[in-house]
Amino acid sequence: MMKIILSFMVFMVSLNAAEIYATFSIQAKKSANLAFYSSGIVDKVFVDVSSKVKKGDKLVELQNDDLRASLRMAKAKLKNAEVSLKFAKKDYDRQLLIKDLIDEAKFDKYLFTYESANVALSSAKANLAYQQSLLDRTLIKAPFDGIIFEKTVEVGDVVSGMMLRTVFKIQSQRDRKLILEFDQKYWKKVKVGNSVKYTVNGDKKVYTGKISKVYPYANSENRKIKAEVKVKNFIVGLFGDGYILVPDDK
Template sequence: MRFKLLILFSSFLISFCHPELHSREALVSVERVSKAKTSFVSIESNAKAIDEIIIKSEIEGKIIEIFKNEGDKVKQNEVIAVVKDIKYLAKYKSAQEKLFSMESKLKKSSLKLERFNELFSKEIISNQEYEEALYDHNSSLSDFNSLLEELKQAKIELDNCYIKSPFNGIISNKYINLGEFVSKDSKIVEITNNEKIEIPLYVPKNYLLFINEGDPVEVQLSGGRKYSSKISKIVRKIDKSLGTFLVKIYILEKNDIISGEDVVVVLSIKPPINSYRVNKDSVNNEDGKKIIFKVKNNIVYPVEIVVVDLQDNYYIATGQIKENDIIVVDGNESLRPNQPVKILRYLK
């Protein structure tokens, strides 16, 4: 009898010390699952003019006229400055005269060849005489072509005395002064067209699957200025050292954005289909998996989820969950599958 009482007492102690052996009701706080919504990400960048160029001198000489200064607007093909052209004008006229002289010689050799060709066909002149006439004509033609190229080059150099803008814009930098000597490749001016703006964005790689070309964006600038635009280009290559990929925004309509100006671009991040917001506190990490507990009829069931994004204190996740599912947010650390629970409160 004493032995049986000892066994019963031991069982009672084990039961008391290990209540998990019995199915007990856990006290939990819960929250309803909601559908994932579009989120917004702000990324800082700098505006960059698509058309921006430093014009360099193609010739050497003295600056004798400057028509534009920093901040001035220029139109395409408008003259900005002039290099003294006396040397290049003389070179051009000399090339013209030599070409005209050679043109006259070429006409004579052409007429002679035509006449000799007829005489040779009638066997009035020898083959050697015909070959000599042909050689003279070909030599004159070669000299004419060489002089023609020389004239073209002289014309280019003469035109380069008049430094022009390749597109509409403003003079953003001026590197010359009146009367100074410039050599070939000397900087003359920098021209910027702020009407065509490119904004490069370096976006975290976890958003690569959630944005597409054509998605709307908002460009925010100082002074409360805003522009609506869209994603123009996505370079789908991840920079492993930075963990980002490149996105480009183009603003091609008229604007007051200045090249080099700081901007903030707000991207719309669309969640995947059938993805949901799951409170971070509801997630247990078990063997590399993310587990939540769904509540149904006051019983909990473990469900694995896949996290695709993080928004504030919520994961954006997919898995065997749906909108309005009730999940445990507080008290989930020690839950077991199929354990009964008592809901103390709904957090949402």
């Protein structure tokens, strides 16, 4: 009974709507080509093709023992700078209380030591941030939740800063989008929210969706305009066709 009612509703909508033919390809909602921007030798590969990853997961790492040692030294220098500033401030605060009772040149020495400690601390923080950034360049992490669909790196590979290359390709795991193309003469009719009925090549089922985005330009070469429909679970790269339902002018 429910199927009959739904079919009747679709039939009624079709009576009051014009159909605009469109073709489409299926793309991932998110995708990215990941590459190092530092040179080195690949030390660890944490994932493979079809690996499902979470945002921030480690994917691949270059040899970086020297940078880790430099980072530890930078942290130690920062700790020393913090201690030096702590005692310099104590000395300065004590002298500040008796400033009018001591020689001005002597007070200036404590002030100079305190200010120098402040500068040293700022320098230590900057150095730590710099060393951390160098280490971060040896590691690629997942930029979003997704699935690895291409891998071109193995342990022992050399990565050169003169010839950086994509080592992983990642795409959203389930979220997809149909990239529709329709004739530009319908630019006034097709709007966000229009219903779309479509089929994917190799699948006889008729699917439905709604336009979530209309691109604000027409391709001058093929005279087509693009639009998007949010979908899930289709294989990226598939294509198909269907119809955009718009209000009938009649």
